[in-house]
Amino acid sequence: MTDHPDASDEFPEITKPEGIVGEEARSASPNNDVSQESVDVVPRQRRPRPALLREGPGLRESLGWVLGFFALQLVFGIFFLVLYLASLFLTNPELFQAVADSEELKDKLAGESQTFVMAAAQASLIVCCLAMTRIRWGKSWTTSLRFNGFRPIHILAVAALIMPTQVLSQAVYEQANYYWQMLAGELPALSVLDKFNIVESAPDLIKNSPLAISILIFAIAPALNEEIIFRGVVGNGLMNRYGVVFSMLVASTLFAIVHMHPVHAAAVFGLGAVIHWTYITTRTIWAPILLHFLNNGFALFSTLYLGAGDSHDDASISPLLTACSLVTVGVLCLFFWKSRRYLVNEEGEKVPVNEEWKTQPADLAKFEVRQDKPSVPVSLITLCITLVTLYLIFKDTAS
Known part of the structure; x- marks a missing residue:
C-alpha cells in the first residue's frame, strides 16, 4: 500500500x-x-x-486486527498439523496402525507434533505480521512504527524492569487464580477455559522441546508478533486518534485478551501498560520488543533452571516484595519519562505528547527529535531503589 x-x-x-x-x-x-x-x-x-487511514487503526479496525491475529494462529496451526501428520503417515504407513494400538506412542507423537506445529506456526506468523503491517502502513511503515535507534540508557532501564514486572505479574496471577478457582468451584463449566492457560501447560512443553525451539515459540515470536501488532499497529493508531491514555488502556486490554485465560489476562494487563509506556517514551518499537523478549526469556530460563512451574503455592510472593516491585516499576517509568525522546517544532517548542504521535512520516523532517536527560538525583534514586528491590528478589529466590 x-x-x-x-x-x-x-x-x-x-x-x-x-x-x-x-x-x-x-x-x-x-x-x-x-x-x-x-x-x-x-x-x-x-x-x-484520508488522513484517518494514515493515522492507523481506530477501535473497530483494532478489533479486526485482534480477531485476525487469533484466526491466523488457528489457520497456521491446523495447516501445519495436517502437513506434519500427512508427511509422517505417508512416509511410514505402518505407523498409523501402531499409533492406534499404543497410547504411549500416541502421547509421544502428540508431544512431537505440538512442538513442530507451534514452531512452524509462530515462524509463519512473524512473516505474516510483517507483511500485513507493510500493507497497512505503506512504504513508510518502518517510520510509522518507529523502528528508530535505541539509547543505551533505555536499554539498561528496560533490563531493570524485568525482575520487578515478573514479580508483579506473578503476584497478580496468584491472587487472580485464587478467586478464579473459587468461581470455577461454583460454576464448573468455567474450568474448560483452564485448557487454554499457557502458564500451566508451557513448563512441560518447554522441558520436552529443544532449547532453540522453545526460545522461538515462547520468546522471539511473541515479542515480535504481539509488539508489532499491539504497539506498532493498534497502539500507534489509537494514539494518533484518541491520545496516549486511551490508547494505553485499550491496547493493554486487547493485549491481555489474546492470552485467552482470564487469570493470565489479568496478570499481563499491567505488563502491557508498562510495555506501552516504554514505546511512548523511547519512540522506538525496539523497546517493547526487547522488554517482551526479556520478560518471556527470563520466564523460560526460570522454568528450565530455577524450577519455576514445579511449585503451585498459593501465596509465594510476599507483600513486601510485591510493594517494593510496584514502587520500582513506578520509579523506572518516571525515569523513562525524564529521559524520553520528544519532537520540537520549527519554533523550537516541545510538541505535546498527544500531538507528536499524529505526525505523518512525510512531515517528520519538519521536526527535530530531542531527548531529555534525567537529573542526577532522579538517576541516583532510581538506581538505589532498583538495586534494593533486585537484592530482595534474589534473596527471596535463594531462600
Whole structure:
C-alpha cells in the first residue's frame, strides 16, 4: 500500500463567471445558460488519501486486527498439523496402525507434533505480521512504527524492569487464580477455559522441546508478533486518534485478551501498560520488543533452571516484595519519562505528547527529535531503589 501524494492528478472544476451567481448567471445567457466563453476551468487538486487511514487503526479496525491475529494462529496451526501428520503417515504407513494400538506412542507423537506445529506456526506468523503491517502502513511503515535507534540508557532501564514486572505479574496471577478457582468451584463449566492457560501447560512443553525451539515459540515470536501488532499497529493508531491514555488502556486490554485465560489476562494487563509506556517514551518499537523478549526469556530460563512451574503455592510472593516491585516499576517509568525522546517544532517548542504521535512520516523532517536527560538525583534514586528491590528478589529466590 503506497502513500498518495497530497497533490497529484488534477480534475477540472467548473466555476461561475466572476460577479454572476445563481439566477443572474442563467439570465445572462441568451439560452438561459452560462455561455461557453464565460466558463472558467480551474484545476482542482485530487483529495489525498484520508488522513484517518494514515493515522492507523481506530477501535473497530483494532478489533479486526485482534480477531485476525487469533484466526491466523488457528489457520497456521491446523495447516501445519495436517502437513506434519500427512508427511509422517505417508512416509511410514505402518505407523498409523501402531499409533492406534499404543497410547504411549500416541502421547509421544502428540508431544512431537505440538512442538513442530507451534514452531512452524509462530515462524509463519512473524512473516505474516510483517507483511500485513507493510500493507497497512505503506512504504513508510518502518517510520510509522518507529523502528528508530535505541539509547543505551533505555536499554539498561528496560533490563531493570524485568525482575520487578515478573514479580508483579506473578503476584497478580496468584491472587487472580485464587478467586478464579473459587468461581470455577461454583460454576464448573468455567474450568474448560483452564485448557487454554499457557502458564500451566508451557513448563512441560518447554522441558520436552529443544532449547532453540522453545526460545522461538515462547520468546522471539511473541515479542515480535504481539509488539508489532499491539504497539506498532493498534497502539500507534489509537494514539494518533484518541491520545496516549486511551490508547494505553485499550491496547493493554486487547493485549491481555489474546492470552485467552482470564487469570493470565489479568496478570499481563499491567505488563502491557508498562510495555506501552516504554514505546511512548523511547519512540522506538525496539523497546517493547526487547522488554517482551526479556520478560518471556527470563520466564523460560526460570522454568528450565530455577524450577519455576514445579511449585503451585498459593501465596509465594510476599507483600513486601510485591510493594517494593510496584514502587520500582513506578520509579523506572518516571525515569523513562525524564529521559524520553520528544519532537520540537520549527519554533523550537516541545510538541505535546498527544500531538507528536499524529505526525505523518512525510512531515517528520519538519521536526527535530530531542531527548531529555534525567537529573542526577532522579538517576541516583532510581538506581538505589532498583538495586534494593533486585537484592530482595534474589534473596527471596535463594531462600
